Amino acid sequence: MPVIDHSAQPMPQPVDKISSRDMISTLHGAESLSISEIIVQPGFEGRLHAHESDQAMMVVEGSIQFVVGDEVRTVRSGYTMLAPPGVPHRLINNTWVAARMLAIHPTNELETTYLD
Numbered sequence: 001m002p003v004i005d006h007s008a009q010p011m012p013q014p015v016d017k018i019s020s021r022d023m024i025s026t027l028h029g030a031e032s033l034s035i036s037e038i039i040v041q042p043g044f045e046g047r048l049h050a051h052e053s054d055q056a057m058m059v060v061e062g063s064i065q066f067v068v069g070d071e072v073r074t075v076r077s078g079y080t081m082l083a084p085p086g087v088p089h090r091l092i093n094n095t096w097v098a099a100r101m102l103a104i105h106p107t108n109e110l111e112t113t114y115l116d
Contacts, residue, residue, distance in 0.1 A: 002029050011037065017044035017093070026108045034110065036103045040064060046090040048116040050083075053107045057081040057091070062099035065092040088115050 004024065012019050017040065022028075024035040038057075048067070057066070063076040068089040075081065083089040093099050 004028050006037075011039060014039065014041050017041035018046075020103070023102070030108055032107060034103075034105045034108050038101045038103055040091055040093045040099045040101070042093050042096050042098065044091065044093045046092065047114050048088050048090045049112050049114045050086050050088050051105070051113075052111050053085055053105055055083045055089070055110075056104040057083075058102040058104065060100045060102060062093075062097050063095055064099040064101065065094055066090075067092065 006023055009021050011021050018038065020036045020038040022034065023037050024030050024033055040062075057064075058080040059075055059077050061077055063074055065072065065074045066081040066089065068081060068083050069087050073081075074094075081089075
């Protein structure tokens with residue numbers, strides 16, 4: 001059973017108001033799972049996109065606006081957004097503090113189709 005030391009990989013500096021690091025990936029021995037930690041800075045507006053697999057975004061700190069299909073919701077720590085395969089979605093941080101999330105995918109090769 002691998003034990004992963006997350007402190008061994010620091011969070012990179014934000015690029016375009018977002019930064020991420022792999023928590024679990026093929027580099028850690030995973031065959032069909034990936035988990036990334038994402039920090040979204042205030043003012044970030046992500047592009048509308050979809051994936052071929054489920055995506056769960058668990059809010060760990062702060063709050064974030066999720067656009068999933070026709071639904072728009074602002075959620076805070078303790079909530080998880082689920083985007084089923086093929087459903088367009090995006091993130092917007094219209095607050096004054098950063099939001100930290102865990103992005104979870106049942107694949108180690110996430111394919112993204114941008115729609116805007």
